[in-house]
Amino acid sequence: TRQWRLASRPTGEPTEENFELVTVDRPEPGPGEVLVRTLYLSVDPYMRGRMRDAESYAEPWGLDEPMQAGVVGEVVESNHDGFEPGDVATGNLLWADHAVAHGEELRQVDPDLAPVSTALGVLGMPGITAYFGMTDVADPDPGDTVVVSGAAGAVGSVAGQVASMAGARVVGVAGSDEKCDWLTEDLGFDAAVNYKTTDDLEAAFAETCPDGVDRYFDNVGGPVTDAVWGQLNRDARVAVCGQISQYNATEQPTGPRKLAQLIQTRATVRGFLVGDYQDRWGHALERLGGFIQAGDLRYEESVVEGLENAPDAFLGLFEGENIGKQLVQVGER
Numbered sequence: 001t002r003q004w005r006l007a008s009r010p011t012g013e014p015t016e017e018n019f020e021l022v023t024v025d026r027p028e029p030g031p032g033e034v035l036v037r038t039l040y041l042s043v044d045p046y047m048r049g050r051m052r053d054a055e056s057y058a059e060p061w062g063l064d065e066p067m068q069a070g071v072v073g074e075v076v077e078s079n080h081d082g083f084e085p086g087d088v089a090t091g092n093l094l095w096a097d098h099a100v101a102h103g104e105e106l107r108q109v110d111p112d113l114a115p116v117s118t119a120l121g122v123l124g125m126p127g128i129t130a131y132f133g134m135t136d137v138a139d140p141d142p143g144d145t146v147v148v149s150g151a152a153g154a155v156g157s158v159a160g161q162v163a164s165m166a167g168a169r170v171v172g173v174a175g176s177d178e179k180c181d182w183l184t185e186d187l188g189f190d191a192a193v194n195y196k197t198t199d200d201l202e203a204a205f206a207e208t209c210p211d212g213v214d215r216y217f218d219n220v221g222g223p224v225t226d227a228v229w230g231q232l233n234r235d236a237r238v239a240v241c242g243q244i245s246q247y248n249a250t251e252q253p254t255g256p257r258k259l260a261q262l263i264q265t266r267a268t269v270r271g272f273l274v275g276d277y278q279d280r281w282g283h284a285l286e287r288l289g290g291f292i293q294a295g296d297l298r299y300e301e302s303v304v305e306g307l308e309n310a311p312d313a314f315l316g317l318f319e320g321e322n323i324g325k326q327l328v329q330v331g332e333r
Protein backbone atom coordinates (compact mmCIF):
# COMPACT_ATOMS: atom_id res chain seq x y z
CA THR A 1 0.00 0.00 0.00
CA ARG A 2 1.19 3.55 -0.74
CA GLN A 3 1.49 6.55 1.55
CA TRP A 4 2.81 10.08 1.23
CA ARG A 5 5.45 11.30 3.64
CA LEU A 6 6.84 14.73 4.35
CA ALA A 7 10.31 14.66 2.75
CA SER A 8 11.40 18.20 3.65
CA ARG A 9 10.01 21.41 5.06
CA PRO A 10 9.29 24.17 2.55
CA THR A 11 10.46 27.76 2.71
CA GLY A 12 7.80 29.89 1.06
CA GLU A 13 5.72 28.07 -1.56
CA PRO A 14 5.79 24.30 -1.07
CA THR A 15 6.83 22.18 -4.08
CA GLU A 16 6.49 18.54 -5.14
CA GLU A 17 9.97 17.98 -3.72
CA ASN A 18 8.62 18.36 -0.19
CA PHE A 19 6.63 15.14 -0.59
CA GLU A 20 7.67 11.50 -1.04
CA LEU A 21 5.45 8.59 -2.06
CA VAL A 22 6.53 5.32 -0.44
CA THR A 23 5.24 1.76 -0.55
CA VAL A 24 4.76 0.03 2.80
CA ASP A 25 3.06 -3.11 4.14
CA ARG A 26 -0.66 -2.77 4.56
CA PRO A 27 -1.27 -1.94 8.23
CA GLU A 28 -3.02 -4.51 10.47
CA PRO A 29 -5.81 -3.25 12.71
CA GLY A 30 -5.13 -3.83 16.43
CA PRO A 31 -7.75 -4.23 19.18
CA GLY A 32 -10.58 -1.72 18.72
CA GLU A 33 -9.10 -0.59 15.42
CA VAL A 34 -10.52 -0.45 11.91
CA LEU A 35 -8.68 -0.80 8.58
CA VAL A 36 -9.98 1.71 6.04
CA ARG A 37 -9.39 1.79 2.27
CA THR A 38 -9.32 5.41 1.11
CA LEU A 39 -11.99 6.56 -1.34
CA TYR A 40 -11.42 10.32 -1.05
CA LEU A 41 -8.86 12.34 0.81
CA SER A 42 -9.08 16.02 1.61
CA VAL A 43 -6.33 18.56 0.97
CA ASP A 44 -6.74 21.69 3.09
CA PRO A 45 -4.96 25.05 3.42
CA TYR A 46 -4.20 24.48 7.13
CA MET A 47 -1.89 21.61 6.10
CA ARG A 48 0.63 24.27 5.08
CA GLY A 49 0.99 24.98 8.81
CA ARG A 50 1.64 21.31 9.52
CA MET A 51 4.59 21.32 7.11
CA ARG A 52 6.24 23.91 9.34
CA ASP A 53 8.21 22.95 12.43
CA ALA A 54 6.36 25.33 14.73
CA GLU A 55 3.74 25.02 17.42
CA SER A 56 0.26 25.77 16.16
CA TYR A 57 -3.27 24.53 16.71
CA ALA A 58 -2.46 21.57 14.43
CA GLU A 59 0.63 19.56 15.36
CA PRO A 60 3.52 19.71 12.85
CA TRP A 61 4.04 16.65 10.66
CA GLY A 62 7.26 14.76 11.39
CA LEU A 63 9.93 14.54 8.69
CA ASP A 64 9.82 11.21 6.82
CA GLU A 65 6.58 10.43 8.57
CA PRO A 66 3.16 9.84 7.02
CA MET A 67 0.92 12.90 6.70
CA GLN A 68 -2.60 13.03 8.11
CA ALA A 69 -5.71 14.02 6.20
CA GLY A 70 -9.44 13.90 6.44
CA VAL A 71 -10.47 10.72 4.61
CA VAL A 72 -13.67 9.02 3.53
CA GLY A 73 -13.09 5.33 3.02
CA GLU A 74 -14.51 1.86 3.00
CA VAL A 75 -14.02 -0.39 6.02
CA VAL A 76 -11.98 -3.45 5.04
CA GLU A 77 -11.48 -5.07 8.47
CA SER A 78 -12.89 -4.09 11.82
CA ASN A 79 -12.08 -4.95 15.42
CA HIS A 80 -14.62 -2.42 16.65
CA ASP A 81 -18.32 -3.04 17.30
CA GLY A 82 -19.39 0.14 15.54
CA PHE A 83 -18.05 -0.87 12.11
CA GLU A 84 -18.14 -3.79 9.73
CA PRO A 85 -16.54 -4.44 6.35
CA GLY A 86 -18.29 -2.48 3.61
CA ASP A 87 -19.27 0.42 5.88
CA VAL A 88 -18.25 3.90 4.78
CA ALA A 89 -16.42 5.85 7.47
CA THR A 90 -14.71 9.20 7.82
CA GLY A 91 -12.00 10.44 10.14
CA ASN A 92 -8.50 11.76 10.36
CA LEU A 93 -6.44 9.15 8.52
CA LEU A 94 -3.50 9.42 6.14
CA TRP A 95 -2.52 10.57 2.66
CA ALA A 96 -2.51 6.84 1.80
CA ASP A 97 -4.33 3.96 0.11
CA HIS A 98 -5.04 2.37 3.50
CA ALA A 99 -4.84 3.42 7.13
CA VAL A 100 -5.98 2.17 10.53
CA ALA A 101 -7.70 4.17 13.23
CA HIS A 102 -9.46 3.37 16.48
CA GLY A 103 -13.20 2.97 15.93
CA GLU A 104 -13.85 5.80 18.39
CA GLU A 105 -12.00 8.18 16.08
CA LEU A 106 -14.17 7.36 13.07
CA ARG A 107 -17.69 8.40 12.14
CA GLN A 108 -20.15 6.42 9.99
CA VAL A 109 -21.12 8.03 6.67
CA ASP A 110 -24.56 7.19 5.29
CA PRO A 111 -24.11 6.69 1.52
CA ASP A 112 -27.88 7.01 0.98
CA LEU A 113 -28.00 10.51 2.43
CA ALA A 114 -25.57 12.27 0.06
CA PRO A 115 -22.51 11.43 -2.07
CA VAL A 116 -19.92 10.13 0.42
CA SER A 117 -17.35 12.74 -0.71
CA THR A 118 -19.48 15.47 0.91
CA ALA A 119 -18.37 14.19 4.32
CA LEU A 120 -15.09 16.03 3.59
CA GLY A 121 -16.72 19.19 2.25
CA VAL A 122 -20.14 20.68 2.65
CA LEU A 123 -21.17 17.97 5.15
CA GLY A 124 -17.77 17.88 6.85
CA MET A 125 -15.18 20.10 8.47
CA PRO A 126 -15.32 22.98 5.90
CA GLY A 127 -19.13 23.14 5.91
CA ILE A 128 -19.20 23.11 9.71
CA THR A 129 -16.57 25.87 9.79
CA ALA A 130 -18.74 27.99 7.50
CA TYR A 131 -21.87 27.27 9.51
CA PHE A 132 -20.51 28.23 12.95
CA GLY A 133 -18.29 31.03 11.62
CA MET A 134 -21.31 32.65 10.02
CA THR A 135 -24.08 31.90 12.53
CA ASP A 136 -22.07 32.19 15.75
CA VAL A 137 -19.21 34.61 15.02
CA ALA A 138 -20.28 36.89 12.15
CA ASP A 139 -23.98 36.45 13.01
CA PRO A 140 -25.50 38.90 10.49
CA ASP A 141 -28.92 40.53 10.90
CA PRO A 142 -31.40 40.60 8.01
CA GLY A 143 -30.49 43.41 5.62
CA ASP A 144 -26.82 43.48 6.66
CA THR A 145 -24.14 43.58 3.99
CA VAL A 146 -21.82 40.60 4.42
CA VAL A 147 -18.53 40.24 2.54
CA VAL A 148 -16.95 36.78 2.25
CA SER A 149 -13.37 36.41 0.96
CA GLY A 150 -12.18 33.11 -0.50
CA ALA A 151 -15.84 32.92 -1.45
CA ALA A 152 -15.63 30.23 -4.14
CA GLY A 153 -13.79 27.79 -1.88
CA ALA A 154 -15.08 25.02 0.36
CA VAL A 155 -15.71 27.21 3.40
CA GLY A 156 -16.50 30.51 1.68
CA SER A 157 -19.12 29.14 -0.72
CA VAL A 158 -21.10 27.69 2.19
CA ALA A 159 -20.55 30.72 4.45
CA GLY A 160 -22.01 33.07 1.85
CA GLN A 161 -25.11 30.95 1.31
CA VAL A 162 -25.68 30.66 5.07
CA ALA A 163 -25.55 34.48 5.25
CA SER A 164 -28.08 34.74 2.39
CA MET A 165 -30.42 32.41 4.29
CA ALA A 166 -30.13 34.77 7.28
CA GLY A 167 -31.46 37.55 5.06
CA ALA A 168 -28.17 39.33 4.44
CA ARG A 169 -26.95 40.91 1.22
CA VAL A 170 -23.84 38.92 0.32
CA VAL A 171 -20.78 40.00 -1.66
CA GLY A 172 -18.14 37.38 -2.50
CA VAL A 173 -14.47 37.84 -3.34
CA ALA A 174 -12.75 35.29 -5.60
CA GLY A 175 -9.86 34.96 -8.03
CA SER A 176 -11.49 34.40 -11.43
CA ASP A 177 -14.49 35.56 -13.48
CA GLU A 178 -15.66 31.96 -13.70
CA LYS A 179 -15.77 31.76 -9.91
CA CYS A 180 -17.51 35.13 -9.62
CA ASP A 181 -20.16 34.04 -12.14
CA TRP A 182 -20.70 30.82 -10.20
CA LEU A 183 -21.24 32.82 -7.01
CA THR A 184 -23.78 35.24 -8.46
CA GLU A 185 -25.52 32.98 -10.98
CA ASP A 186 -25.64 29.63 -9.18
CA LEU A 187 -25.21 30.36 -5.47
CA GLY A 188 -27.31 33.49 -5.17
CA PHE A 189 -24.57 35.90 -4.04
CA ASP A 190 -25.72 39.48 -4.67
CA ALA A 191 -22.38 40.58 -6.13
CA ALA A 192 -18.83 39.31 -6.57
CA VAL A 193 -15.41 40.95 -6.90
CA ASN A 194 -12.54 39.34 -8.82
CA TYR A 195 -9.60 40.48 -6.71
CA LYS A 196 -7.05 39.38 -9.31
CA THR A 197 -8.33 41.64 -12.10
CA THR A 198 -9.47 44.61 -9.99
CA ASP A 199 -6.88 47.40 -9.69
CA ASP A 200 -8.69 49.47 -7.09
CA LEU A 201 -10.16 47.06 -4.56
CA GLU A 202 -11.36 49.83 -2.22
CA ALA A 203 -13.37 51.32 -5.08
CA ALA A 204 -14.74 47.88 -6.00
CA PHE A 205 -16.04 47.34 -2.44
CA ALA A 206 -17.39 50.89 -2.26
CA GLU A 207 -19.34 50.11 -5.41
CA THR A 208 -20.58 46.62 -4.51
CA CYS A 209 -21.32 47.59 -0.88
CA PRO A 210 -22.99 51.01 -1.21
CA ASP A 211 -24.28 50.80 2.38
CA GLY A 212 -20.88 49.77 3.77
CA VAL A 213 -19.89 46.39 5.25
CA ASP A 214 -21.58 45.09 8.41
CA ARG A 215 -19.95 41.65 8.59
CA TYR A 216 -16.74 40.38 7.02
CA PHE A 217 -16.00 36.63 6.92
CA ASP A 218 -12.28 36.54 6.16
CA ASN A 219 -10.62 33.48 4.64
CA VAL A 220 -7.64 35.19 3.02
CA GLY A 221 -6.17 38.30 4.73
CA GLY A 222 -3.69 40.52 2.87
CA PRO A 223 -4.71 43.21 0.38
CA VAL A 224 -8.30 41.96 0.06
CA THR A 225 -8.79 42.34 3.79
CA ASP A 226 -7.17 45.79 3.88
CA ALA A 227 -9.64 46.94 1.25
CA VAL A 228 -12.70 45.47 2.97
CA TRP A 229 -11.71 47.00 6.32
CA GLY A 230 -11.81 50.39 4.64
CA GLN A 231 -15.58 49.93 4.14
CA LEU A 232 -16.54 48.63 7.61
CA ASN A 233 -19.62 50.18 9.20
CA ARG A 234 -20.21 51.24 12.78
CA ASP A 235 -20.30 48.14 15.08
CA ALA A 236 -19.18 45.88 12.22
CA ARG A 237 -17.98 42.36 13.02
CA VAL A 238 -15.06 40.58 11.38
CA ALA A 239 -14.89 36.78 11.68
CA VAL A 240 -11.31 35.68 11.03
CA CYS A 241 -11.50 32.16 9.64
CA GLY A 242 -8.29 31.92 7.61
CA GLN A 243 -5.43 34.00 6.17
CA ILE A 244 -4.35 31.88 3.20
CA SER A 245 -2.60 34.81 1.47
CA GLN A 246 -0.05 34.71 4.32
CA TYR A 247 0.53 30.96 4.67
CA ASN A 248 3.54 30.87 2.32
CA ALA A 249 5.00 34.19 3.50
CA THR A 250 8.70 34.07 4.36
CA GLU A 251 8.57 37.27 6.41
CA GLN A 252 6.07 38.43 9.01
CA PRO A 253 3.78 40.87 7.24
CA THR A 254 3.27 44.29 8.78
CA GLY A 255 0.28 43.76 11.02
CA PRO A 256 -3.27 44.88 10.26
CA ARG A 257 -2.81 48.20 8.55
CA LYS A 258 -6.25 49.57 9.27
CA LEU A 259 -6.50 49.38 13.04
CA ALA A 260 -7.64 53.01 13.25
CA GLN A 261 -10.72 51.86 11.37
CA LEU A 262 -11.69 49.87 14.47
CA ILE A 263 -11.75 53.02 16.60
CA GLN A 264 -13.89 54.86 14.12
CA THR A 265 -16.29 51.95 13.67
CA ARG A 266 -16.14 50.26 17.12
CA ALA A 267 -15.83 47.06 15.07
CA THR A 268 -15.12 43.69 16.66
CA VAL A 269 -12.58 41.28 15.16
CA ARG A 270 -12.78 37.67 16.33
CA GLY A 271 -10.89 34.59 15.25
CA PHE A 272 -12.39 31.13 15.67
CA LEU A 273 -11.54 27.46 15.20
CA VAL A 274 -13.98 24.82 14.03
CA GLY A 275 -12.61 22.48 16.70
CA ASP A 276 -14.09 24.71 19.39
CA TYR A 277 -17.53 23.58 18.25
CA GLN A 278 -16.83 19.84 18.39
CA ASP A 279 -19.78 19.08 20.68
CA ARG A 280 -22.17 20.82 18.26
CA TRP A 281 -20.94 19.30 14.98
CA GLY A 282 -23.99 17.02 14.82
CA HIS A 283 -26.30 20.02 15.00
CA ALA A 284 -24.45 21.78 12.15
CA LEU A 285 -24.53 18.65 9.97
CA GLU A 286 -28.27 18.31 10.49
CA ARG A 287 -28.85 21.94 9.51
CA LEU A 288 -26.55 21.78 6.48
CA GLY A 289 -28.13 18.50 5.32
CA GLY A 290 -31.56 20.09 5.66
CA PHE A 291 -30.50 23.15 3.63
CA ILE A 292 -29.24 20.89 0.82
CA GLN A 293 -32.44 18.87 0.80
CA ALA A 294 -34.54 22.04 0.70
CA GLY A 295 -32.51 23.26 -2.30
CA ASP A 296 -31.18 26.29 -0.37
CA LEU A 297 -27.54 25.20 -0.29
CA ARG A 298 -25.53 24.28 -3.36
CA TYR A 299 -21.99 22.97 -3.45
CA GLU A 300 -19.25 22.02 -5.87
CA GLU A 301 -16.30 19.67 -5.62
CA SER A 302 -13.06 19.71 -7.60
CA VAL A 303 -11.73 16.17 -7.79
CA VAL A 304 -8.17 15.22 -8.75
CA GLU A 305 -7.81 11.52 -9.61
CA GLY A 306 -5.15 9.31 -8.04
CA LEU A 307 -3.20 9.29 -4.79
CA GLU A 308 -0.05 10.04 -6.80
CA ASN A 309 -1.52 13.47 -7.63
CA ALA A 310 -2.34 14.49 -4.05
CA PRO A 311 0.56 17.00 -3.70
CA ASP A 312 -0.56 18.63 -6.98
CA ALA A 313 -4.07 19.01 -5.61
CA PHE A 314 -2.71 20.52 -2.39
CA LEU A 315 -0.43 22.98 -4.18
CA GLY A 316 -3.35 23.98 -6.43
CA LEU A 317 -5.14 25.47 -3.41
CA PHE A 318 -2.59 28.28 -3.35
CA GLU A 319 -3.14 28.91 -7.08
CA GLY A 320 -6.91 28.94 -6.75
CA GLU A 321 -7.34 25.92 -9.01
CA ASN A 322 -10.34 24.62 -7.07
CA ILE A 323 -13.97 25.64 -7.21
CA GLY A 324 -15.67 24.49 -4.01
CA LYS A 325 -14.04 21.66 -2.08
CA GLN A 326 -10.75 20.21 -3.38
CA LEU A 327 -10.62 16.42 -3.06
CA VAL A 328 -8.39 13.60 -4.25
CA GLN A 329 -10.14 10.45 -5.38
CA VAL A 330 -8.02 7.48 -4.39
CA GLY A 331 -10.39 4.51 -4.74
CA GLU A 332 -13.89 3.52 -5.77
CA ARG A 333 -16.67 1.71 -3.96
Ligand code: NDP
Nearest residue numbers: 045153154155174175219220241242243244245273274320
Ligand atom coordinates in the same frame (compact mmCIF):
# COMPACT_ATOMS: atom_id res chain seq x y z
P1 NDP B 1 -10.54 26.84 -0.28
O1 NDP B 1 -11.39 25.81 -0.86
O2 NDP B 1 -11.11 28.22 -0.09
O3 NDP B 1 -9.19 26.90 -1.11
C1 NDP B 1 -8.29 27.93 -0.98
C2 NDP B 1 -8.67 29.14 -1.88
O4 NDP B 1 -7.98 30.28 -1.40
C3 NDP B 1 -8.22 28.98 -3.32
O5 NDP B 1 -9.16 28.33 -4.11
C4 NDP B 1 -7.98 30.44 -3.76
O6 NDP B 1 -9.13 30.92 -4.44
C5 NDP B 1 -7.82 31.19 -2.45
N1 NDP B 1 -6.48 31.80 -2.36
C6 NDP B 1 -5.28 31.18 -2.49
N2 NDP B 1 -4.27 32.06 -2.34
C7 NDP B 1 -4.85 33.27 -2.14
C8 NDP B 1 -4.34 34.59 -1.93
N3 NDP B 1 -3.02 34.84 -1.92
N4 NDP B 1 -5.22 35.61 -1.75
C9 NDP B 1 -6.55 35.38 -1.76
N5 NDP B 1 -7.10 34.15 -1.96
C10 NDP B 1 -6.25 33.12 -2.13
O7 NDP B 1 -10.03 26.37 1.15
P2 NDP B 1 -10.93 26.11 2.43
O8 NDP B 1 -12.32 26.52 2.14
O9 NDP B 1 -10.66 24.76 2.92
O10 NDP B 1 -10.32 27.12 3.49
C11 NDP B 1 -10.57 28.52 3.38
C12 NDP B 1 -9.88 29.26 4.52
O11 NDP B 1 -10.46 28.86 5.76
C13 NDP B 1 -8.40 28.96 4.64
O12 NDP B 1 -7.73 30.16 4.98
C14 NDP B 1 -8.33 27.97 5.77
O13 NDP B 1 -7.10 28.00 6.42
C15 NDP B 1 -9.47 28.45 6.65
N6 NDP B 1 -10.06 27.44 7.54
C16 NDP B 1 -10.20 27.76 8.85
C17 NDP B 1 -10.80 26.91 9.74
C18 NDP B 1 -10.99 27.35 11.16
O14 NDP B 1 -11.37 26.53 12.00
N7 NDP B 1 -10.75 28.60 11.48
C19 NDP B 1 -11.26 25.57 9.31
C20 NDP B 1 -11.12 25.36 7.87
C21 NDP B 1 -10.53 26.26 7.04
P3 NDP B 1 -9.08 32.22 -5.41
O15 NDP B 1 -9.17 31.70 -6.81
O16 NDP B 1 -10.29 32.98 -5.00
O17 NDP B 1 -7.79 32.93 -5.15
